[in-house]
Amino acid sequence: MLKIVFGENEKALYGPVWFQYNYEITWFHDELVQKMIESVDKSRYIDGEYIESEVLGPISPLNLSGGLKTLISIYENPELVFDATSCGGNCAKWLIEMGKDKDITINLKYIMRFRDHQPFEIFIVNENRYVRTNEEYVDLAIKYI
Amino acid sequence: METKRLRYEFDIKRNITVILGDSATGKTTMVELLSAYGRFGENGGIKLESDVPCVVFAATGEKWQSFFVDVEDSIVFIDEDHPFVFGEEFARYACSCSHYFVIITRRPLFNLPYSIDEVYGIKTTGRYHFPEKVYHEFYHIYDNALPNTVNNKYTFLLEDSGSGLDFYRNAFGDSICRSAGGNSGIAKVLSELDTEVVVIADGAAFGAYMDGLLSVAENKTNVILYLPESFEWLILKSGIIMGENLDRILAHPEEYIDSKEYFSWERYFTSLLMHITENDPVRRYSKVKLLPFYSTGKNREAIIAAMPEPIRRLYTKD
Numbered sequence: 341m342l343k344i345v346f347g348e349n350e351k352a353l354y355g356p357v358w359f360q361y362n363y364e365i366t367w368f369h370d371e372l373v374q375k376m377i378e379s380v381d382k383s384r385y386i387d388g389e390y391i392e393s394e395v396l397g398p399i400s401p402l403n404l405s406g407g408l409k410t411l412i413s414i415y416e417n418p419e420l421v422f423d424a425t426s427c428g429g430n431c432a433k434w435l436i437e438m439g440k441d442k443d444i445t446i447n448l449k450y451i452m453r454f455r456d457h458q459p460f461e462i463f464i465v466n467e468n469r470y471v472r473t474n475e476e477y478v479d480l481a482i483k484y485i
Numbered sequence: 486m487e488t489k490r491l492r493y494e495f496d497i498k499r500n501i502t503v504i505l506g507d508s509a510t511g512k513t514t515m516v517e518l519l520s521a522y523g524r525f526g527e528n529g530g531i532k533l534e535s536d537v538p539c540v541v542f543a544a545t546g547e548k549w550q551s552f553f554v555d556v557e558d559s560i561v562f563i564d565e566d567h568p569f570v571f572g573e574e575f576a577r578y579a580c581s582c583s584h585y586f587v588i589i590t591r592r593p594l595f596n597l598p599y600s601i602d603e604v605y606g607i608k609t610t611g612r613y614h615f616p617e618k619v620y621h622e623f624y625h626i627y628d629n630a631l632p633n634t635v636n637n638k639y640t641f642l643l644e645d646s647g648s649g650l651d652f653y654r655n656a657f658g659d660s661i662c663r664s665a666g667g668n669s670g671i672a673k674v675l676s677e678l679d680t681e682v683v684v685i686a687d688g689a690a691f692g693a694y695m696d697g698l699l700s701v702a703e704n705k706t707n708v709i710l711y712l713p714e715s716f717e718w719l720i721l722k723s724g725i726i727m728g729e730n731l732d733r734i735l736a737h738p739e740e741y742i743d744s745k746e747y748f749s750w751e752r753y754f755t756s757l758l759m760h761i762t763e764n765d766p767v768r769r770y771s772k773v774k775l776l777p778f779y780s781t782g783k784n785r786e787a788i789i790a791a792m793p794e795p796i797r798r799l800y801t802k803d
Contacts, residue, residue, distance in 0.1 A: 408508060425592055428591070482700070485697065
Protein backbone atom coordinates (compact mmCIF):
# COMPACT_ATOMS: atom_id res chain seq x y z
CA MET A 341 0.00 0.00 0.00
CA LEU A 342 1.26 3.47 -0.93
CA LYS A 343 0.70 5.91 1.91
CA ILE A 344 1.22 9.66 1.49
CA VAL A 345 1.82 12.38 4.06
CA PHE A 346 1.19 15.75 2.41
CA GLY A 347 2.99 18.93 3.45
CA GLU A 348 5.73 19.72 5.91
CA ASN A 349 7.21 16.67 7.62
CA GLU A 350 10.51 17.33 9.36
CA LYS A 351 11.24 13.64 9.90
CA ALA A 352 11.05 12.71 6.20
CA LEU A 353 14.44 11.70 4.83
CA TYR A 354 16.04 13.45 1.87
CA GLY A 355 16.63 10.58 -0.55
CA PRO A 356 19.33 12.03 -2.86
CA VAL A 357 21.72 12.51 0.09
CA TRP A 358 20.57 9.54 2.21
CA PHE A 359 21.22 7.20 -0.73
CA GLN A 360 24.80 8.46 -1.24
CA TYR A 361 25.88 7.22 2.17
CA ASN A 362 23.63 4.21 2.63
CA TYR A 363 23.12 2.34 -0.64
CA GLU A 364 24.10 -1.31 -0.95
CA ILE A 365 25.32 -2.99 -4.13
CA THR A 366 22.91 -5.90 -3.66
CA TRP A 367 19.98 -3.49 -4.20
CA PHE A 368 20.91 -3.29 -7.89
CA HIS A 369 20.41 -7.02 -8.35
CA ASP A 370 16.67 -6.56 -7.87
CA GLU A 371 14.70 -6.72 -11.12
CA LEU A 372 12.38 -3.82 -10.17
CA VAL A 373 15.34 -1.58 -9.31
CA GLN A 374 16.88 -2.34 -12.72
CA LYS A 375 13.57 -1.53 -14.43
CA MET A 376 13.38 1.78 -12.57
CA ILE A 377 16.93 2.65 -13.66
CA GLU A 378 15.95 2.06 -17.29
CA SER A 379 12.62 3.86 -17.03
CA VAL A 380 13.55 6.96 -15.02
CA ASP A 381 17.22 7.56 -15.83
CA LYS A 382 17.33 5.92 -19.28
CA SER A 383 20.35 3.98 -18.04
CA ARG A 384 21.23 0.29 -17.74
CA TYR A 385 22.64 -1.57 -14.79
CA ILE A 386 25.62 -3.64 -15.94
CA ASP A 387 27.36 -5.16 -12.90
CA GLY A 388 28.81 -4.28 -9.49
CA GLU A 389 28.61 -0.48 -9.30
CA TYR A 390 28.73 0.00 -13.04
CA ILE A 391 25.79 1.65 -14.77
CA GLU A 392 25.68 2.77 -18.42
CA SER A 393 23.96 6.14 -18.96
CA GLU A 394 22.64 7.26 -22.36
CA VAL A 395 23.83 10.83 -21.77
CA LEU A 396 26.76 10.57 -19.36
CA GLY A 397 28.32 7.26 -20.42
CA PRO A 398 29.62 4.96 -17.68
CA ILE A 399 28.48 6.14 -14.24
CA SER A 400 28.34 4.90 -10.65
CA PRO A 401 25.19 4.76 -8.47
CA LEU A 402 26.26 8.14 -7.06
CA ASN A 403 25.54 9.72 -10.45
CA LEU A 404 21.94 8.51 -10.67
CA SER A 405 19.26 11.20 -10.60
CA GLY A 406 17.97 12.49 -7.26
CA GLY A 407 14.50 11.13 -8.05
CA LEU A 408 15.78 7.64 -8.79
CA LYS A 409 18.01 7.60 -5.71
CA THR A 410 14.93 8.42 -3.64
CA LEU A 411 12.79 5.78 -5.39
CA ILE A 412 15.37 3.06 -4.76
CA SER A 413 15.77 4.18 -1.15
CA ILE A 414 12.00 3.98 -0.63
CA TYR A 415 11.77 0.53 -2.21
CA GLU A 416 14.68 -0.96 -0.27
CA ASN A 417 13.77 0.63 3.07
CA PRO A 418 9.98 0.51 3.37
CA GLU A 419 10.18 1.07 7.13
CA LEU A 420 11.58 4.60 6.54
CA VAL A 421 9.69 7.71 5.38
CA PHE A 422 11.34 9.59 2.51
CA ASP A 423 10.45 12.98 1.05
CA ALA A 424 9.38 12.02 -2.47
CA THR A 425 9.25 15.67 -3.54
CA SER A 426 12.61 14.94 -5.14
CA CYS A 427 10.82 12.41 -7.37
CA GLY A 428 9.39 13.86 -10.59
CA GLY A 429 6.18 12.83 -12.33
CA ASN A 430 8.01 10.00 -14.13
CA CYS A 431 8.44 8.29 -10.73
CA ALA A 432 4.68 8.15 -10.01
CA LYS A 433 4.02 4.83 -11.75
CA TRP A 434 6.86 3.20 -9.80
CA LEU A 435 5.49 4.39 -6.47
CA ILE A 436 2.12 2.85 -7.39
CA GLU A 437 3.92 -0.32 -8.48
CA MET A 438 5.90 -0.58 -5.21
CA GLY A 439 2.71 -0.01 -3.22
CA LYS A 440 1.24 -3.18 -4.73
CA ASP A 441 3.92 -5.30 -3.04
CA LYS A 442 4.97 -3.37 0.05
CA ASP A 443 3.67 -0.88 2.58
CA ILE A 444 5.55 2.32 1.82
CA THR A 445 5.01 5.79 3.27
CA ILE A 446 6.21 8.90 1.46
CA ASN A 447 6.05 12.62 2.12
CA LEU A 448 4.95 14.94 -0.74
CA LYS A 449 5.19 18.73 -0.88
CA TYR A 450 3.90 19.01 -4.42
CA ILE A 451 0.94 17.45 -6.19
CA MET A 452 2.49 14.44 -7.89
CA ARG A 453 0.29 13.37 -10.80
CA PHE A 454 -1.21 9.88 -10.48
CA ARG A 455 -3.97 10.54 -13.02
CA ASP A 456 -2.44 8.28 -15.69
CA HIS A 457 -1.98 5.42 -13.24
CA GLN A 458 -5.60 4.80 -12.27
CA PRO A 459 -7.02 2.59 -10.88
CA PHE A 460 -5.02 2.99 -7.70
CA GLU A 461 -5.49 2.79 -3.99
CA ILE A 462 -3.55 5.33 -1.92
CA PHE A 463 -3.85 5.97 1.80
CA ILE A 464 -3.68 9.66 2.73
CA VAL A 465 -2.18 9.76 6.20
CA ASN A 466 -3.20 13.38 6.94
CA GLU A 467 -6.86 12.44 6.50
CA ASN A 468 -6.65 8.82 7.64
CA ARG A 469 -8.53 7.72 4.51
CA TYR A 470 -8.12 5.90 1.22
CA VAL A 471 -8.48 7.55 -2.18
CA ARG A 472 -9.23 5.52 -5.28
CA THR A 473 -9.78 8.17 -7.96
CA ASN A 474 -7.69 11.09 -9.12
CA GLU A 475 -10.49 13.48 -8.13
CA GLU A 476 -10.44 12.23 -4.53
CA TYR A 477 -6.64 12.40 -4.49
CA VAL A 478 -6.47 15.99 -5.81
CA ASP A 479 -9.27 17.22 -3.52
CA LEU A 480 -7.20 16.16 -0.51
CA ALA A 481 -3.84 17.23 -1.96
CA ILE A 482 -4.94 20.86 -2.45
CA LYS A 483 -5.93 21.05 1.22
CA TYR A 484 -2.31 20.57 2.25
CA ILE A 485 -0.22 21.86 -0.68
CA MET B 486 27.33 26.38 -20.47
CA GLU B 487 29.16 23.63 -22.24
CA THR B 488 31.30 20.55 -21.71
CA LYS B 489 32.34 17.87 -24.13
CA ARG B 490 29.21 15.84 -23.31
CA LEU B 491 26.65 18.45 -22.26
CA ARG B 492 25.36 21.84 -23.32
CA TYR B 493 22.81 24.00 -21.48
CA GLU B 494 21.30 27.16 -22.94
CA PHE B 495 18.91 29.47 -21.07
CA ASP B 496 17.50 32.98 -21.42
CA ILE B 497 16.70 34.36 -17.99
CA LYS B 498 14.06 37.09 -18.37
CA ARG B 499 12.64 37.72 -14.92
CA ASN B 500 13.95 37.84 -11.40
CA ILE B 501 12.49 34.45 -10.50
CA THR B 502 12.81 31.40 -12.75
CA VAL B 503 11.66 28.03 -11.47
CA ILE B 504 12.87 24.73 -12.86
CA LEU B 505 10.90 21.58 -12.16
CA GLY B 506 9.72 18.52 -14.07
CA ASP B 507 10.61 14.87 -14.38
CA SER B 508 13.53 13.24 -12.64
CA ALA B 509 16.73 12.69 -14.61
CA THR B 510 16.38 15.67 -16.94
CA GLY B 511 19.71 17.13 -15.83
CA LYS B 512 18.67 19.81 -13.31
CA THR B 513 21.15 18.83 -10.64
CA THR B 514 23.87 18.14 -13.21
CA MET B 515 23.43 21.72 -14.45
CA VAL B 516 23.92 23.10 -10.94
CA GLU B 517 26.91 20.81 -10.34
CA LEU B 518 28.54 22.03 -13.56
CA LEU B 519 27.99 25.67 -12.60
CA SER B 520 29.37 24.96 -9.17
CA ALA B 521 32.48 23.30 -10.65
CA TYR B 522 32.89 26.24 -13.03
CA GLY B 523 32.71 28.63 -10.08
CA ARG B 524 35.53 26.76 -8.41
CA PHE B 525 37.82 25.81 -11.31
CA GLY B 526 36.72 28.07 -14.19
CA GLU B 527 37.60 26.79 -17.66
CA ASN B 528 40.39 24.70 -16.15
CA GLY B 529 37.66 22.27 -15.14
CA GLY B 530 36.72 21.66 -18.78
CA ILE B 531 33.52 23.72 -18.56
CA LYS B 532 32.81 26.76 -20.71
CA LEU B 533 30.34 29.40 -19.60
CA GLU B 534 29.04 32.39 -21.52
CA SER B 535 26.69 34.72 -19.68
CA ASP B 536 25.91 38.45 -19.71
CA VAL B 537 26.14 38.55 -15.92
CA PRO B 538 27.93 36.41 -13.32
CA CYS B 539 26.28 33.05 -12.51
CA VAL B 540 26.72 31.69 -9.01
CA VAL B 541 25.42 28.62 -7.21
CA PHE B 542 24.07 29.11 -3.73
CA ALA B 543 26.21 27.22 -1.23
CA ALA B 544 25.75 27.76 2.48
CA THR B 545 23.96 26.17 5.37
CA GLY B 546 20.28 27.00 5.46
CA GLU B 547 20.19 29.08 8.63
CA LYS B 548 22.95 31.40 7.45
CA TRP B 549 21.72 31.90 3.92
CA GLN B 550 21.90 35.70 4.16
CA SER B 551 25.66 35.66 4.64
CA PHE B 552 26.14 34.04 1.22
CA PHE B 553 24.74 37.12 -0.50
CA VAL B 554 26.98 39.65 1.22
CA ASP B 555 29.67 39.39 -1.46
CA VAL B 556 27.39 38.64 -4.42
CA GLU B 557 26.24 41.47 -6.68
CA ASP B 558 23.94 41.65 -9.70
CA SER B 559 24.18 37.94 -10.44
CA ILE B 560 22.04 35.03 -11.55
CA VAL B 561 21.90 32.87 -8.44
CA PHE B 562 21.09 29.19 -8.92
CA ILE B 563 19.56 27.44 -5.92
CA ASP B 564 19.23 23.65 -6.04
CA GLU B 565 16.30 21.85 -4.41
CA ASP B 566 16.03 21.25 -0.71
CA HIS B 567 17.09 24.63 0.61
CA PRO B 568 14.05 25.26 2.85
CA PHE B 569 14.84 28.97 3.29
CA VAL B 570 13.57 29.70 -0.23
CA PHE B 571 10.00 28.98 0.95
CA GLY B 572 10.15 31.49 3.80
CA GLU B 573 8.91 35.07 3.99
CA GLU B 574 12.35 36.40 4.86
CA PHE B 575 13.86 35.15 1.61
CA ALA B 576 10.85 36.50 -0.31
CA ARG B 577 11.45 39.95 1.17
CA TYR B 578 15.12 39.75 0.27
CA ALA B 579 14.44 38.50 -3.26
CA CYS B 580 11.97 41.36 -3.82
CA SER B 581 14.49 44.02 -2.84
CA CYS B 582 17.80 42.81 -4.31
CA SER B 583 19.24 43.09 -7.81
CA HIS B 584 19.86 39.36 -8.39
CA TYR B 585 17.95 37.07 -10.63
CA PHE B 586 17.19 33.67 -9.07
CA VAL B 587 16.91 30.30 -10.75
CA ILE B 588 15.32 27.98 -8.20
CA ILE B 589 15.03 24.24 -8.70
CA THR B 590 11.94 23.07 -6.87
CA ARG B 591 8.76 21.11 -7.43
CA ARG B 592 7.35 22.46 -4.19
CA PRO B 593 5.51 25.73 -4.92
CA LEU B 594 7.06 28.96 -3.65
CA PHE B 595 3.90 30.55 -2.30
CA ASN B 596 5.67 33.61 -0.89
CA LEU B 597 7.12 34.63 -4.25
CA PRO B 598 4.96 36.17 -7.01
CA TYR B 599 6.57 34.41 -9.98
CA SER B 600 5.12 34.10 -13.43
CA ILE B 601 3.63 30.99 -15.06
CA ASP B 602 5.83 31.93 -18.06
CA GLU B 603 9.04 31.42 -16.13
CA VAL B 604 8.40 27.89 -14.92
CA TYR B 605 10.43 25.47 -17.00
CA GLY B 606 11.30 21.87 -17.39
CA ILE B 607 14.54 20.84 -19.10
CA LYS B 608 14.22 19.22 -22.48
CA THR B 609 17.10 17.13 -23.76
CA THR B 610 18.11 16.31 -27.30
CA GLY B 611 21.41 14.44 -27.32
CA ARG B 612 23.90 16.64 -25.49
CA TYR B 613 21.70 19.73 -25.74
CA HIS B 614 19.61 20.78 -22.75
CA PHE B 615 17.23 23.67 -23.12
CA PRO B 616 14.27 25.08 -21.18
CA GLU B 617 10.73 24.15 -22.08
CA LYS B 618 7.78 26.09 -20.66
CA VAL B 619 5.67 23.97 -18.35
CA TYR B 620 2.54 26.15 -18.32
CA HIS B 621 0.67 28.15 -20.93
CA GLU B 622 -1.48 31.27 -20.96
CA PHE B 623 -4.58 29.46 -22.14
CA TYR B 624 -6.15 26.04 -21.55
CA HIS B 625 -9.41 24.70 -22.84
CA ILE B 626 -10.46 21.45 -21.20
CA TYR B 627 -13.69 20.17 -22.68
CA ASP B 628 -15.75 17.15 -23.58
CA ASN B 629 -18.46 18.92 -25.59
CA ALA B 630 -18.48 21.96 -27.80
CA LEU B 631 -18.90 25.10 -25.74
CA PRO B 632 -22.09 27.08 -26.07
CA ASN B 633 -21.84 30.13 -28.31
CA THR B 634 -22.87 32.52 -25.61
CA VAL B 635 -22.77 32.56 -21.85
CA ASN B 636 -25.57 30.54 -20.34
CA ASN B 637 -26.62 30.46 -16.75
CA LYS B 638 -24.59 27.30 -16.14
CA TYR B 639 -21.38 29.25 -16.66
CA THR B 640 -19.26 30.76 -13.90
CA PHE B 641 -16.42 33.25 -14.38
CA LEU B 642 -14.04 32.63 -11.51
CA LEU B 643 -11.63 35.51 -10.99
CA GLU B 644 -8.65 36.06 -8.78
CA ASP B 645 -9.23 39.81 -9.03
CA SER B 646 -11.61 41.69 -6.78
CA GLY B 647 -11.15 45.26 -8.07
CA SER B 648 -11.16 46.71 -11.57
CA GLY B 649 -10.74 43.34 -13.26
CA LEU B 650 -13.82 41.96 -11.55
CA ASP B 651 -15.72 45.17 -12.48
CA PHE B 652 -14.79 44.65 -16.10
CA TYR B 653 -15.86 41.01 -16.35
CA ARG B 654 -19.10 41.71 -14.47
CA ASN B 655 -19.90 44.45 -16.96
CA ALA B 656 -18.98 42.37 -19.97
CA PHE B 657 -20.30 38.91 -19.08
CA GLY B 658 -22.95 39.54 -16.41
CA ASP B 659 -22.87 40.39 -12.75
CA SER B 660 -24.41 37.18 -11.46
CA ILE B 661 -22.05 34.72 -13.12
CA CYS B 662 -18.79 36.43 -12.09
CA ARG B 663 -17.29 35.40 -8.81
CA SER B 664 -14.07 36.44 -7.07
CA ALA B 665 -11.98 33.73 -5.42
CA GLY B 666 -10.54 36.44 -3.17
CA GLY B 667 -6.97 35.94 -4.34
CA ASN B 668 -4.74 33.35 -5.98
CA SER B 669 -4.76 30.88 -3.12
CA GLY B 670 -8.54 30.34 -3.25
CA ILE B 671 -8.94 29.56 -6.93
CA ALA B 672 -8.18 25.81 -7.02
CA LYS B 673 -10.41 25.10 -4.03
CA VAL B 674 -13.35 27.16 -5.34
CA LEU B 675 -12.99 25.54 -8.77
CA SER B 676 -13.07 22.07 -7.19
CA GLU B 677 -16.40 22.91 -5.54
CA LEU B 678 -18.13 24.30 -8.65
CA ASP B 679 -20.33 22.00 -10.69
CA THR B 680 -20.91 24.48 -13.53
CA GLU B 681 -18.82 25.10 -16.61
CA VAL B 682 -16.11 27.55 -15.58
CA VAL B 683 -13.83 30.22 -17.02
CA VAL B 684 -10.94 30.86 -14.63
CA ILE B 685 -9.09 34.16 -15.08
CA ALA B 686 -6.02 35.13 -13.06
CA ASP B 687 -2.86 37.21 -13.49
CA GLY B 688 -0.25 34.87 -14.96
CA ALA B 689 2.53 37.25 -13.83
CA ALA B 690 2.16 36.15 -10.22
CA PHE B 691 0.39 32.79 -10.50
CA GLY B 692 3.37 30.43 -10.88
CA ALA B 693 3.06 28.90 -7.42
CA TYR B 694 -0.66 28.20 -7.79
CA MET B 695 -0.67 26.79 -11.30
CA ASP B 696 0.00 23.16 -10.43
CA GLY B 697 -2.91 23.04 -7.97
CA LEU B 698 -5.25 24.75 -10.43
CA LEU B 699 -4.28 22.44 -13.31
CA SER B 700 -4.60 19.35 -11.11
CA VAL B 701 -8.19 20.33 -10.27
CA ALA B 702 -9.05 21.47 -13.81
CA GLU B 703 -7.88 18.18 -15.35
CA ASN B 704 -10.56 16.37 -13.36
CA LYS B 705 -13.28 18.53 -14.83
CA THR B 706 -14.84 19.07 -18.22
CA ASN B 707 -15.64 22.37 -19.91
CA VAL B 708 -13.14 24.45 -18.03
CA ILE B 709 -11.28 27.37 -19.60
CA LEU B 710 -8.18 28.73 -17.90
CA TYR B 711 -6.98 32.13 -19.06
CA LEU B 712 -3.85 33.57 -17.45
CA PRO B 713 -2.76 36.77 -19.21
CA GLU B 714 0.11 38.70 -17.61
CA SER B 715 -2.45 40.84 -15.82
CA PHE B 716 -5.68 42.75 -16.49
CA GLU B 717 -3.65 45.93 -17.00
CA TRP B 718 -1.45 44.17 -19.58
CA LEU B 719 -4.63 43.10 -21.37
CA ILE B 720 -5.83 46.72 -21.50
CA LEU B 721 -2.48 47.90 -22.87
CA LYS B 722 -2.46 45.07 -25.41
CA SER B 723 -5.99 45.90 -26.59
CA GLY B 724 -4.81 49.10 -28.30
CA ILE B 725 -7.24 51.48 -26.56
CA ILE B 726 -4.35 53.26 -24.80
CA MET B 727 -1.50 54.94 -26.66
CA GLY B 728 1.90 55.35 -25.08
CA GLU B 729 5.49 55.92 -26.07
CA ASN B 730 7.19 52.67 -27.18
CA LEU B 731 4.18 50.70 -25.97
CA ASP B 732 4.32 48.07 -28.72
CA ARG B 733 8.01 47.53 -28.10
CA ILE B 734 7.48 47.35 -24.31
CA LEU B 735 4.73 44.74 -24.73
CA ALA B 736 6.88 42.69 -27.09
CA HIS B 737 10.04 42.82 -24.93
CA PRO B 738 9.12 43.77 -21.37
CA GLU B 739 12.38 42.35 -20.00
CA GLU B 740 14.27 45.21 -21.70
CA TYR B 741 12.27 47.84 -19.82
CA ILE B 742 11.50 46.39 -16.40
CA ASP B 743 13.97 46.91 -13.58
CA SER B 744 13.46 43.97 -11.24
CA LYS B 745 14.63 45.98 -8.26
CA GLU B 746 11.82 48.48 -8.82
CA TYR B 747 9.10 46.06 -9.94
CA PHE B 748 9.33 42.60 -8.48
CA SER B 749 6.45 41.36 -10.60
CA TRP B 750 5.69 42.42 -14.16
CA GLU B 751 2.07 42.79 -13.09
CA ARG B 752 3.17 45.74 -10.91
CA TYR B 753 5.07 47.28 -13.79
CA PHE B 754 2.12 47.11 -16.20
CA THR B 755 -0.21 48.57 -13.55
CA SER B 756 2.23 51.40 -12.96
CA LEU B 757 2.66 52.00 -16.69
CA LEU B 758 -1.09 52.15 -17.31
CA MET B 759 -1.61 54.48 -14.35
CA HIS B 760 1.25 56.69 -15.51
CA ILE B 761 -0.04 56.99 -19.10
CA THR B 762 -3.58 57.85 -17.98
CA GLU B 763 -2.91 59.90 -14.83
CA ASN B 764 -3.65 63.32 -16.37
CA ASP B 765 -6.85 62.29 -18.11
CA PRO B 766 -9.94 62.15 -15.85
CA VAL B 767 -11.84 60.07 -18.42
CA ARG B 768 -9.21 57.36 -18.74
CA ARG B 769 -7.47 57.56 -15.33
CA TYR B 770 -6.86 53.95 -14.34
CA SER B 771 -7.24 52.69 -10.82
CA LYS B 772 -6.99 49.09 -9.59
CA VAL B 773 -9.87 49.67 -7.20
CA LYS B 774 -12.62 50.98 -9.45
CA LEU B 775 -12.94 50.86 -13.21
CA LEU B 776 -14.06 53.92 -15.18
CA PRO B 777 -16.74 53.57 -17.90
CA PHE B 778 -14.05 54.36 -20.49
CA TYR B 779 -12.85 50.75 -20.09
CA SER B 780 -16.06 48.91 -19.31
CA THR B 781 -18.41 50.16 -22.00
CA GLY B 782 -18.82 50.38 -25.76
CA LYS B 783 -16.04 49.98 -28.29
CA ASN B 784 -13.26 49.98 -25.69
CA ARG B 785 -14.84 47.08 -23.83
CA GLU B 786 -15.09 45.22 -27.14
CA ALA B 787 -11.44 45.97 -27.91
CA ILE B 788 -10.36 44.47 -24.58
CA ILE B 789 -12.51 41.39 -25.21
CA ALA B 790 -11.01 41.15 -28.71
CA ALA B 791 -7.56 40.79 -27.12
CA MET B 792 -8.69 37.60 -25.37
CA PRO B 793 -8.52 34.06 -26.81
CA GLU B 794 -11.30 33.05 -29.18
CA PRO B 795 -13.25 30.65 -26.90
CA ILE B 796 -13.70 33.48 -24.37
CA ARG B 797 -14.61 36.00 -27.07
CA ARG B 798 -17.37 33.62 -28.17
CA LEU B 799 -18.96 33.86 -24.73
CA TYR B 800 -19.37 37.63 -25.07
CA THR B 801 -22.59 39.15 -26.28
CA LYS B 802 -22.73 42.78 -27.39
CA ASP B 803 -25.25 45.01 -25.61
